[in-house]
Amino acid sequence: MIEPATLIWVALIVVLLFLVAGPMLKLLAVSFERLGSGTFTFNNYLQAYGRARYLEALGNSLVLGVASSALAVLFAVPMAWAVSRTDMPGKALVWFVVMGAFVVPPYLGAIGWILLAGPNSGVINTVWHWISGTDSALVNIYSFPGLAFVIALHSFPLIFIFVKSALDLVSSEMEDAANILGAGTAAATRKITLPLVWPSILGGIILVFLETVALFGTPAIIGIPARINVVTTQLWQFFEYPVRVEVAAAYAMPLLLITMALIGSQKLMLARKGYVSQTGKGGERRPIRLGAWRWALFGWCGLVGALAVAMPLLVLLQASFAKAWGRGLSFDNLTLNNYTFLIFRHEMALISIWNTLWYSAAAATLAVLIALLVAYIVNRRLVPFGGVLSFLAMAPFVIPGIVMAIGFYAAYAAPPVALYGTAAILILAFTARFLPIAFASSTAALRAVHPEMEEAARILGSGRLRTIAQITAPLVRKSLIGGWLIVFIVASRELSAAIFLVGPKTRTMAVLLYDLSEAGNFEQLAAFGGILLTITMVLVGIGMKLAGRDFMLRRM
Amino acid sequence: MSRLRLRGLTKTFGATTVVDGVDLTLEEGEFVSLLGPSGCGKTTTLRMIAGFVAPTAGSIEMDGQELSSPAGVVPPERRRMSMIFQSYAIWPNMTVAENVAFGLKLRKLPADELRQRVREILGIVQMGHLAERYPAELSGGQQQRVALARAIVVKPSVLLLDEPLSNLDANLREEMRFEIRRLHDEFRFTTVYVTHDQAEAMATSDRIAVMHAGRIEQLDVPHLLYTRPRTRFVAGFIGRTNLLQARLEGGEVGFTGFAFNAAQIGIAAEGAPRDVLFSVRPQGMCLHNVPPADASQRPMLAADVIGRTYLGECWDYMVAPRGSALQLRVAAPPLQVHDVGESVWLEFDPRQMALVG
Ligand SMILES: Nc1ncnc2c1ncn2[C@@H]1O[C@H](COP(=O)(O)OP(=O)(O)OP(=O)(O)O)[C@@H](O)[C@H]1O
Ligand SMILES: [Mg+2]
Numbered sequence: 001m002i003e004p005a006t007l008i009w010v011a012l013i014v015v016l017l018f019l020v021a022g023p024m025l026k027l028l029a030v031s032f033e034r035l036g037s038g039t040f041t042f043n044n045y046l047q048a049y050g051r052a053r054y055l056e057a058l059g060n061s062l063v064l065g066v067a068s069s070a071l072a073v074l075f076a077v078p079m080a081w082a083v084s085r086t087d088m089p090g091k092a093l094v095w096f097v098v099m100g101a102f103v104v105p106p107y108l109g110a111i112g113w114i115l116l117a118g119p120n121s122g123v124i125n126t127v128w129h130w131i132s133g134t135d136s137a138l139v140n141i142y143s144f145p146g147l148a149f150v151i152a153l154h155s156f157p158l159i160f161i162f163v164k165s166a167l168d169l170v171s172s173e174m175e176d177a178a179n180i181l182g183a184g185t186a187a188a189t190r191k192i193t194l195p196l197v198w199p200s201i202l203g204g205i206i207l208v209f210l211e212t213v214a215l216f217g218t219p220a221i222i223g224i225p226a227r228i229n230v231v232t233t234q235l236w237q238f239f240e241y242p243v244r245v246e247v248a249a250a251y252a253m254p255l256l257l258i259t260m261a262l263i264g265s266q267k268l269m270l271a272r273k274g275y276v277s278q279t280g281k282g283g284e285r286r287p288i289r290l291g292a293w294r295w296a297l298f299g300w301c302g303l304v305g306a307l308a309v310a311m312p313l314l315v316l317l318q319a320s321f322a323k324a325w326g327r328g329l330s331f332d333n334l335t336l337n338n339y340t341f342l343i344f345r346h347e348m349a350l351i352s353i354w355n356t357l358w359y360s361a362a363a364a365t366l367a368v369l370i371a372l373l374v375a376y377i378v379n380r381r382l383v384p385f386g387g388v389l390s391f392l393a394m395a396p397f398v399i400p401g402i403v404m405a406i407g408f409y410a411a412y413a414a415p416p417v418a419l420y421g422t423a424a425i426l427i428l429a430f431t432a433r434f435l436p437i438a439f440a441s442s443t444a445a446l447r448a449v450h451p452e453m454e455e456a457a458r459i460l461g462s463g464r465l466r467t468i469a470q471i472t473a474p475l476v477r478k479s480l481i482g483g484w485l486i487v488f489i490v491a492s493r494e495l496s497a498a499i500f501l502v503g504p505k506t507r508t509m510a511v512l513l514y515d516l517s518e519a520g521n522f523e524q525l526a527a528f529g530g531i532l533l534t535i536t537m538v539l540v541g542i543g544m545k546l547a548g549r550d551f552m553l554r555r556m
Numbered sequence: 557m558s559r560l561r562l563r564g565l566t567k568t569f570g571a572t573t574v575v576d577g578v579d580l581t582l583e584e585g586e587f588v589s590l591l592g593p594s595g596c597g598k599t600t601t602l603r604m605i606a607g608f609v610a611p612t613a614g615s616i617e618m619d620g621q622e623l624s625s626p627a628g629v630v631p632p633e634r635r636r637m638s639m640i641f642q643s644y645a646i647w648p649n650m651t652v653a654e655n656v657a658f659g660l661k662l663r664k665l666p667a668d669e670l671r672q673r674v675r676e677i678l679g680i681v682q683m684g685h686l687a688e689r690y691p692a693e694l695s696g697g698q699q700q701r702v703a704l705a706r707a708i709v710v711k712p713s714v715l716l717l718d719e720p721l722s723n724l725d726a727n728l729r730e731e732m733r734f735e736i737r738r739l740h741d742e743f744r745f746t747t748v749y750v751t752h753d754q755a756e757a758m759a760t761s762d763r764i765a766v767m768h769a770g771r772i773e774q775l776d777v778p779h780l781l782y783t784r785p786r787t788r789f790v791a792g793f794i795g796r797t798n799l800l801q802a803r804l805e806g807g808e809v810g811f812t813g814f815a816f817n818a819a820q821i822g823i824a825a826e827g828a829p830r831d832v833l834f835s836v837r838p839q840g841m842c843l844h845n846v847p848p849a850d851a852s853q854r855p856m857l858a859a860d861v862i863g864r865t866y867l868g869e870c871w872d873y874m875v876a877p878r879g880s881a882l883q884l885r886v887a888a889p890p891l892q893v894h895d896v897g898e899s900v901w902l903e904f905d906p907r908q909m910a911l912v913g
Contacts (some may be wrong), residue, residue: 084767290663369910430663450643450645450748452641452642452645453645453647454641455606455608455632455641455645456645456706457631457633457647457658458608459606459607459632459633459635459637459638459639460633460638460658460659460662460706460707460710461633461634461636461657461659461662461663461710461717462633462662463631463633471647473646474649475647475649556688
């Protein structure tokens with residue numbers, strides 16, 4: 001007799017192979033195949049790395065990754081230390097800054113910074129002209145440092161969260177022990193506290209580095225006009241007519257390998273728990289008294305907050321209600337036209353909003369459903385080799401979104417599957433891409449439900465399915481809603497995977513925003529960004545209400 | 557017909573045998589404890605009885621019907637049993653009353669009767685006034701009572717408990733021990749109780765099965781387990797004891813440095829000479845300042861007090877029989893005071909000398 005659990009297991013394997021293994025294997029195969037012929041070749045790799053321009057893009061990506069993670073450390077570590085260890089005032093503000101930087105999609109932040117620091121009419125430069133009386137530019141966002149800076153402003157929360165949670169585990173006694181031996185506060189912090197959290201800082205750096213090299217939106221919006229080519233924008237160019245998937249596949253391989261290697265080493269590093277977590281229990285924690293320095297730290301947090309969240313959002317807000325954003329704040333420059341045009345007259349805007357909402361909802365539902373089943377089966381050891389299932393469910397974590405998208409394109413766009421231009425290919429790609437998020441939250445939720453909770457119901461006469469419905473489901477509902485919302489939110493703003501897979505009728509808001517940015521109409525662009533942000537905010541609000549204040553921050 | 561019968565019950569995980577040929581029979585209404593050190597397979601045995609784990613070999617029968625064997629396992633929900641878990645497993649999203657009513661609902665009781673039974677049982681476990689509370693608002697002991705009520709309200713054919721008291725503090729544990737026995741005396745459910753705490757097992761059980769490395773070493777009523785352990789493991793695991801090596805030869809029992817007549821201590825010493833091991837509890841000996849009149853008929857010898865500790869309930873003397881390297885612990889009542897260095901007469905109670913190997 002075949003057990004139902006076995007059937008579900010087999011079905012899940014098939015689904016996961018289709019979602020995860022299929023695209024990746026196809027990508028690998030295509031990269032070694034003479035297009036459409038089925039014969040083996042290295043030619044694609046020769047093409048992909050045969051031009052200085054392509055190699056330079058690869059180098060640019062790496063340097064950009066290093067630069068923006070260094071900047072992100074600079075932004076985040078003092079903030080994390082201040083919030084976790086000191087008596088700095090206004091810690092709630094830091095929380096808003098971090099949440100804000102998380103919630104604003106990176107490409108919107110990039111557009112905000114174009115309005116702020118564009119070389120000619122950017123707000124900062126305009127103010128500078130007015131102060132200095134010259135017409136030279138003070139700052140230019142269309143530059144390599146500008147690009148790194150904007151990316152770091154978006155990604156520093158990753159490091160902040162890593163480092164803060166590590167610092168939260170260091171007991172004050174660690175520092176006291178150094179103090180008693182004669183080290184002052186500064187020395188104790190430098191010699192004891194920071195080394196203790198160093199693995200977390202490094203872990204955060206790796207994540208920011210990886211996010212940077214896999215990022216498409218910001219490099220496309222800022223880098224392309226500045227003639228800075230990186231891996232992701234180069235991949236995009238391989239997709240311009242005539243589409244050269246096989247070269248793109250070959251070109252994407254280093255990105256994939258770097259990601260896998262770094263995530264692997266990060267796991268190894270954080271696995272050396274000896275460092276922090278064992279000191280977590282007991283030890284009392286007292287905030288360090290900073291005296292006047294606390295205002296300096298507060299100023300730093302405020303500055304990062306202004307740069308990352310307040311300034312770009314304000315300038316976008318202004319632009320979205322302006323006839324011409326460069327004319328600044330004045331009554332006769334105010335208009336609602338940008339919004340009304342998008343909503344009532346633009347041919348794609350409403351469709352893309354609708355697409356975004358339902359693709360994201362469908363992907364979130366699928367991802368949570370698959371993830372929950374896998375997590376349940378693995379967690380309750382219902383089948384042998386459950387590890388295979390969880391490996392497949394977690395694998396997309398080491399696949400950059402853009403690589404996954406190219407894999408989906410290679411595997412399923414053309415016949416026989418023929419999903420090109422359909423909603424399905426986007427939904428499936430989003431599902432696969434965000435499966436690890438859903439899986440992590442499902443696993444955490446199920447771990448919190450002691451198996452004895454279920455067994456208590458079984459022994460009283462309730463079958464397995466009834467037990468899941470009446471006992472398990474109500475207990476995990478809250479965290480599942482949290483997981484669903486996170487997947488929805490990240491899917492609704494996903495650009496790098498979407499841009500390779502959309503057809504003329506299946507554009508999403510993120511893709512349309514990118515289209516608008518290419519057209520250069522910043523007022524409409526800002527208004528559309530405002531709509532996207534509003535939708536996100538509403539969802540984040542719902543999530544906080546249902547799943548707790550920090551539900552977004554727990555996604556790692 | 558006995559209620560529950562385990563025959564040669566065996567479970568292996570990979571290469572390790574965790575439960576090894578357990579035979580156990582429970583009569584209707586009997587309360588049996590599985591007692592043993594951590595990792596000896598108690599929980600695994602209990603979970604096989606409940607149907608959560610399939611046996612590798614052997615079988616489980618209830619009322620003559622086979623429930624588990626390597627060929628197939630009746631799932632837990634169809635065994636009409638109840639179980640109390642170490643974690644209590646009270647569902648946090650349901651009130652106390654809803655928790656208790658869960659099993660009754662599955663049995664499709666009419667609403668009136670259901671409410672009546674829930675009220676009744678909550679009264680019995682003294683939780684009536686907290687029926688509408690949620691578990692998070694209860695203390696550990698109260699949660700334990702809810703778990704008890706939830707398990708017995710369905711009138712199970714067998715009640716299973718897995719270290720139900722191990723999460724409570726010492727006082728509460730003692731109180732709940734008596735509570736569990738009181739409920740058993742009231743309802744007489746056939747009960748299997750897993751614990752590694754011997755006092756708990758002694759206070760609650762009709763019989764105790766001492767487990768060691770997956771096997772039942774001895775199955776006996778509590779006081780015999782204490783006074784007549786049958787294996788060295790049981791002697792050492794239950795209470796404190798003195799282990800004495802001896803040689804049976806020609807009607808004599810030769811210990812190190814002294815010997816007794818075999819008949820005197822009730823041992824059959826026929827056959828070839830052989831080495832044996834005795835377990836003698838500290839309470840199985842007594843000390844005299846002068847030998848009693850009929851001393852020669854009793855197993856008795858001269859000894860020296862070489863150490864002592866006052867434990868409140870009794871003295872714990874360390875005594876060395878003269879001419880022997882042995883050191884024995886002997887318990888004596890608080891008013892029987894001997895100084896270190898004093899010469900005494902040490903008498904053995906033959907009924908409390910257990911042959912353990
Ligand atoms: N699913 C399993 N897979 C592998 N080994 C197991 C499994 N379940 C139990 N074991 C092993 O079987 C042995 C006995 O476990 P069991 O839980 O029955 O012990 P126990 O007597 O209840 O101990 P404790 O008093 O610590 O609860 C242990 O060594 C345990 O590691
Ligand atoms: Mg156990």
